[in-house]
Amino acid sequence: MSPPARVSHHPIRRILRALAILIPIYVLAVWLDAWFTHLPPLAGTPGPGERVGILHVHTNASCGSGSLSEVIASAKKAALSFLAVTDHNVAMSRAAVEAADPPEFAVIDGEEVSTSAGHYLALGLTNAWPRGTSYDAHALMASTRAAGAVNFIAHPYGLREKWRDWSVTDYEGMEIFNDDAIWRKNTIFDLFNAFILYPVDSRLALLRLARTPHENLAKWDELQRSRPVAGICGSDAHAAISMSGHIIARFPGYLAVFSLIREHALLPPTPATDAGQTSASAILTALKNGNSFCSVDALYPADGFTQTVTAPATDGATRGARLHEAEIAEANTNEGKLTERKTDEAITNDTKTNDVNANEAKPSSARTNAATTPHATTITAGPGNSIAFVPGAVFHVHVPAGAPNPQIRVLRDGKEIAREQSSSLDLVLPGPGLYRAEAYLRQPGLTGWRRWTLWVVPNPVRVTAP
Numbered sequence: 001m002s003p004p005a006r007v008s009h010h011p012i013r014r015i016l017r018a019l020a021i022l023i024p025i026y027v028l029a030v031w032l033d034a035w036f037t038h039l040p041p042l043a044g045t046p047g048p049g050e051r052v053g054i055l056h057v058h059t060n061a062s063c064g065s066g067s068l069s070e071v072i073a074s075a076k077k078a079a080l081s082f083l084a085v086t087d088h089n090v091a092m093s094r095a096a097v098e099a100a101d102p103p104e105f106a107v108i109d110g111e112e113v114s115t116s117a118g119h120y121l122a123l124g125l126t127n128a129w130p131r132g133t134s135y136d137a138h139a140l141m142a143s144t145r146a147a148g149a150v151n152f153i154a155h156p157y158g159l160r161e162k163w164r165d166w167s168v169t170d171y172e173g174m175e176i177f178n179d180d181a182i183w184r185k186n187t188i189f190d191l192f193n194a195f196i197l198y199p200v201d202s203r204l205a206l207l208r209l210a211r212t213p214h215e216n217l218a219k220w221d222e223l224q225r226s227r228p229v230a231g232i233c234g235s236d237a238h239a240a241i242s243m244s245g246h247i248i249a250r251f252p253g254y255l256a257v258f259s260l261i262r263e264h265a266l267l268p269p270t271p272a273t274d275a276g277q278t279s280a281s282a283i284l285t286a287l288k289n290g291n292s293f294c295s296v297d298a299l300y301p302a303d304g305f306t307q308t309v310t311a312p313a314t315d316g317a318t319r320g321a322r323l324h325e326a327e328i329a330e331a332n333t334n335e336g337k338l339t340e341r342k343t344d345e346a347i348t349n350d351t352k353t354n355d356v357n358a359n360e361a362k363p364s365s366a367r368t369n370a371a372t373t374p375h376a377t378t379i380t381a382g383p384g385n386s387i388a389f390v391p392g393a394v395f396h397v398h399v400p401a402g403a404p405n406p407q408i409r410v411l412r413d414g415k416e417i418a419r420e421q422s423s424s425l426d427l428v429l430p431g432p433g434l435y436r437a438e439a440y441l442r443q444p445g446l447t448g449w450r451r452w453t454l455w456v457v458p459n460p461v462r463v464t465a466p
Contacts, residue, residue, distance in 0.1 A: 027196050030447055034200040037445035039207070042259055043079040044301030044400060048269030051278055052303060053082030054258050055287075056112070056121060056154065056175070056234030062087035065240040065250045068100040072107070074254035080262065082106035082283050084123050089114055091127040106280040112154060115140050117165035121175075121234070122149035124284050141170035150288045152232055155181040157215040166223075172288050173230030174223070176216045176457060177261055180236035183209045193447060202256035207298040208443070210260070212454040221414030224434055224460065230384065231459050232287060233261045233294035260298045264305070266291040266382060290384025293458035299441045300455065304400045307437050307458045309381045309429065311393035314466075383436075383459035388466050393429045397437045399456070407440040407452065429463060436460035 046052060058064035059071055066074070068085065075083045082105065085092060091111040100107070110123040117137035122129075122144035129147035134140060141151050153174040156163040158181035163174075186194075186209050197205035223229045237257040241249040265286040267278060286292055295302035381387035399406050401423065408425045410418040412433040418425065429435065439456040443449065 030193060030196050031200050033445045033447045034197050034204055037201070037204060037448075039201075039203055039298060039444065040300050040402075042297055042301055044297075044303030046264075046303040047266075047306065049267040050303060051081050051106075051265045051267065051283060052297075053080050053084070053106070053263050053265065053283070054078075054235050054237070055084040055086075055108075055123075055232055055263050056178070056236045057083055057085050057254075058087055058112075058236075058238045058240075059085060061090055061092070062112075063240060063242065064238045065247050066254055068092070068096065068107075071237075071254055072100060072105060075258055076105065077255055078258035080258060082108065082265070082278075082280065084108035084110050084121070086110045086112040086121050086123070088112050091122075091125050091129065093127050106278060106283055108280045108284055110149065111144075113140055113144065117168060118156070118163040119154040119161050120163075120171060121152045121154050122147075123152065123287070124281070125149040137165055137168045138170070141168055145170050150284055152230070154178065154234060155236065156219060157181070157213070159184045171229075173232055173290070174216070174220060175234045176220050176231040177213050177233040177294055178216075178236050179206075179234070179257060179260060180238075182211050182213060185211060197447075198252065198256075202252065203259045203298050204445070206252060206256055206260050207296070207453075208448065210296050210298075210453050217457070218414065221411070221434070225413065228290060228384070228462065230288060230290040230292070231294065231457065232292065233263055233457075235261065261294060261296045263287070264293050264295055264302065266293075266384075286384075290459035291382065293383055293456055295456045296454065299444075299453060300400070300403045302400060302403075302439075302456045305439070305456050305458070306396070306398045307383055307461065308396045309387050309393055309435060309461045309463060310378050310396065311387055311390045313377055313379050314388070314390050381461050381463075383461065386462040386464055389429065389432045389463045390466060393463065395425075395427045395429055395435050395437075395461070397425045397439070399423050399439055403439075403441060403455075405442070406455065409438040409440070411436050411438065432463045432465045434460040434462055 054075060057071055059066055059068050064087070071083065071085070085107065089111065092109045097107050097109050108123050110121055110125050112119050113122050115137035116135050120141065125144055125147060129144060132143065145151055151171040153163050153171055155161055155178040156174055158178065190209060194205040194208050197208060220229060220231050235257050237254055239250045239252065239254045239257070240247045241251050265283045267282055267286050293305060293307070295305065379387060395410060397408050403423065405421060406423060407419065407421045409416055410425065410427055412435055418427050436458060438454060440452045441455045443451045443453050
């Protein structure tokens, strides 16, 4: 009698069989979730003077896959009105930008400069700047600033490249959010989810990788205790996967990346600005002054978001407002050698149009304080502005109508002082300090696990001692 057939009970084989069944089921579930998850349109309703764009973009002049014309075309498809090109250690010529730059779109020329301390973005820089041979961060930052550039530290806490020398001071701001650096800090499971989502919905795939950059925000709050430091968000878009110096795939694409986190510049509202005809230099001045906010628009377009401080007009506050106007005028007069492709708006003359209604706060796009008007009873300051503290000063946050159940945090000098799940928040200020908000939305769809995701980060309002 022959012995009974032996049944294999090898645990590895059982595991492999289970995976062969479970993985396709999981992939199908993720795809179905993507098909039934509908993200809102990217084009929102901008506030007066608001321009939406993308910063930190690489072309085929360095390690990107697209030409400048292709990048601009993708940006326009993503409902953007400006972008900043920052190829590695090479700047564009003015002629190259003008040849590719359409009249209704602003291109900020720049460069991502490699130094002994890490990388930084020099915005408003052409290839005519005297680079020299130095690799020293102090020398290079001083050189690009002397050439008229506005310097921003890039991906300060990236996995591959960190900023290592905070004693350098020749910069106006820093990236508080960098897409590429954030994606690299996700788990293998999160990256796998995004990879299988991408063919079905590339925008949703990248949104799944969005995380709060806690280290960047903490450092930003720390630096601002001693001086203003403008916060910006960089896409760090390459649209390229490289191997041995050769691009093997145009992934993730420019359009998908441009649909994720975007920069909202807040300029004085004028007919030209609101028609989308603002020069690159005017936009860069707003970024330098901190008159802007970052938003993960893939969650919901943040166009029209406002963060303001209003206060009763006093002599001290009025003097502070006039001083702020003078600082803006001086900054605009000394703008660097930026590529001009549109008719420049006299943005320093437009500040007087930002009057504040006696009983209603103006949107945060108003860059000056309206106490300088003869009959104003309140003054207002938005992101990047200063205002003197007086009793009765109020911090206001309003998110666009239609955003699903947002959560708003208010921070004073980097510490949370209020949190509310609402589309608006009004908080009487306890005293001077740096006040900024953070707005959060939940991830859409089942495989987003309803995770709270950072949505909007504006630059702070500096409330000074009277």
